[in-house]
Amino acid sequence: MALVTDTKKPEAAAQPRPDDAAGHKVRKLLARPRTFGQFSLSRRMLAVNVLAVALLGGGMLYLDRYETGLIDTELQALATQGGIFAGALSEGATLEDLGDQPVLVPSLGQGLMRRLVEPTRIRARLFLPNGVMIADSRTMQGRGGSIQIQELPPPDEAGPGLLRRFVDSVSGLLRRHDHHPPYVEYPQAVAANYEEVTDALEGHITREVRSDQHGGLILSVAVPVRRYKQVLGAVMLQVGSANLEQKVDSVRADILRLFMIVLVVTVALSLYLAGTIARPVRRLAxxxxxxxxxxxxxxxxxxxxxxxxxxxxxxxALTAMTAAMFRRMDAIERFAADVAHEIKNPLTSLRSAVETATRVQDPKQQKRLMAIIQDDVTRLDRLISDISDASRLDAEMSRLERTPVSIAGMLGTLVDVHATTRSEEDPVLEYEAPDSGERLMVLGKEGRLVQVFRNLIGNAASFSPAGGRIVVRAERQGPDVLISVEDEGPGVPEGKLAAIFDRFYSERPAGEKFGTHSGLGLSISKQIAEAHGGAIxxxxxxxxxxQVQGARFCVRLPAAR
Structure with missing residues (x-):
């Protein structure tokens, strides 16, 4: 006897197949329960909502256009006031009797200008055509010399609040005046130090914006002082940007208050959505x-x-899917147990016959035992074939592709085949078509539907008496097609009308050879009918x-529209 060895190479046997790699990846993903908390939908939802509000609030803090509008308005107001100052100076601070041309009197101009700026916070300076400054509203002349006036900010006894300090910090970061020229305070200023004054002495109204050393703005407007269209000097008005910045900061503070309110509402809504969406999804997962x-x-x-x-x-859907999965598992377990039980019976008989045949010397008894062995082998082959068909049917019905099937044409063909192949003792098969002549159409797989009606006709033929009559009817009932198969046999035993559709249940007529049927025919027919959305x-x-006159098997299938 030759020894057969495995000739596969170890390297080839160790290589994983593609489906093994995919299965390993799926198992690896399913084995990570902690990922439910990482980058969860709740955190993403909260982050996206808060980010949108933060971008909106942060974008509104850049109030450059609003601040530019305020600067333009303030410069326009300064130009208007400068015109008023220039008109007042040309009328009240000039003398015409000192020569052929009117001139500005410094003492009159300084006093008049100080009175004009008293109600305001404007700084005014007056320059002669030769560029010499003769008056400054921030300087007062006294016996001991000139006195410089400096305005102080109003006292804040309680100190700035948290919101105010935050707004000041944000404003300090956003306030950039690098594009403005710096402002320089000269001890003895002349017209040449300020371009706007030089232009005003030439008869133009000029505006200028500068940045001081504290990060603020100095708004300046120079207006010529005219007398009979003659330029007698120039008045320069200046004002700081404290009021402007206060207005901008006030708007920023209001925006921040609104932003905090919207942020709180957004967080609350995000948590609510997380509770109604993310948490249920996590529980289901x-x-x-x-x-x-x-x-x-x-x-x-x-x-x-x-x-x-x-x-x-x-x-x-998950509840229904889980219940269907458990029902499928239970059915598989029951089917496996039934298969083991049904296969065990012919195997036991076969083993007994084989053991007995080795000890029996009588040729007649050996021939009888060999017949038993042959019947058991045939029974096993039929049983395994039916079990294989039932196993394939479950997977096939799960991916059923439905096509229009004519029930009338199918049943007519089955009747013709039976009439062609029947013997004299076989029952007569009749088909009663609907009187209306309508086409009875259903959606399904024709081969499997043929298997259902062949099983029912074969079952009726096995119980019908010799020369009996089997009637097949088909009719339309509402949205369904009803097919019935009637025989003239002994009928179904009482209490077994539902049990006859169980797997491996066998209720055969008297005198039939044992093991001819596996008991799966009606069970397979029921499975096919239910897979098509019908019933049997x-x-x-x-x-x-x-009195019982026979049995009637009915199949109801949804009609095709």
């Missing part, structure tokens, strides 16, 4: 994970069906006296 990795079947899917939204639909049942035909 956790339940699915426990079903995948749990040992038992006591995992309850959270019920959100009262929500009447997509999550409620997901909860109902059995009932007994009775006469007026209540």
């Amino acid at each position: 956790q339940a699915a994970y426990e079903i995948r990795h749990g040992d038992g079947r006591k995992v309850d899917i959270p019920d959100f069906s009262r929500r009447h939204d997509e999550i409620g639909e997901l909860s109902v 049942w059995a009932e007994n035909r009775r006469d007026e006296a209540g």
Whole structure:
């Protein structure tokens, strides 16, 4: 006897297949329950909502256009006041009797200008055509010399609040005046130090914006002082940007208050959405994970069906899917147990026959035992074939591709085949088509539907007496097509109308050889009918006296539109 060895190379046997790698990846993903908390939908939802509000609030803090508008308005107001100052100086601070031309009197100009600026916070300076400054509203002449006036900010006894300090910090970061020329305070200023004054002495009204050393702005307007269209000097008005910045900071403070309110509302709404969306989804995911990795079947899917939204639909779908999966598992377990039981019977008989045949010397008994062995082998072959068909049917029905099938044409063909192949003792098969002549169409797989009606006709033929009559009817009932197969046999035993559709259940007529049928025909027919969205049942035909006249098997299938 030759010894057969495995000739595969170890390297080839160790190489993983593509489907093994994919399965390993799926198992690796399913084995990570901690990922439910990382980058969760709640955090993403909160981050996206807060980021949108933050970008909106941060963008509104840049009030450059608003600040520019305030500067333009202030410069326009300074120009108007400068015109008033120039008119007043030309009328009240000039003398015409000192020569041929009118001239500005410094003492009169300084006093008049100080009175004009008293109600305001404007600084005014007066320059002669030769560029010499003769008056400054911030300088007072006394016996001991000139006195410089400097305005102080109003006292803040309570001190700035937290919001004010935050607004000041933000304003300090956003306030950039690098594009403005610096302002320089000269001890003895002349017209040449300021371009706007030089232009005003030439008869133009000129504006200028400068930045001081504290980061603020100095707004300046120079207006010529005219007398009979003659330029007698120039008055320069200056004002700081404290009021402007205060207005901008006030707007920023209001925006920040509104931003805080919107932020609180956004966070609350995000948490609410997280509670109504993210947490239920996480609970459903956790339940699915426990079903995948749990040992038992006591995992309850959270019920959100009262929500009447997509999550409620997901909860109902997962519950139905889990129940169907458990039913499928139970059916597989029962089927495996039934298969083991049904195969064990012919194997036991076969083993007994083989053991007995080795000890029997009588040729007749050996021939009889060999016949038993042959019948058991045939029975095993038929049983395994039917079991294989039933196993393939489950997977095939799960991916059923439906096409229009004519029930009338199918049943007519089956009747013609039976009439062609029947013997004299076989029952007569009749087909009663609907009187209306309508086409009876259903959606399904024709080969499997043929298998259903062949099983029913074969079952009726096995119980019918010799030369009996089998009637097949088909008719339209509402949205369905009803097909019935009637025979003249003994009928179905009482209490067994539902049990005859169980797997491996066998109720055969008297005198039939044992093991001819596997008991899967009606079970397969029921499975096919239900996979097509229909139903199958059995009932007994009775006469007026209540006597059983035969059996009737009915199949209801949805009609094709």
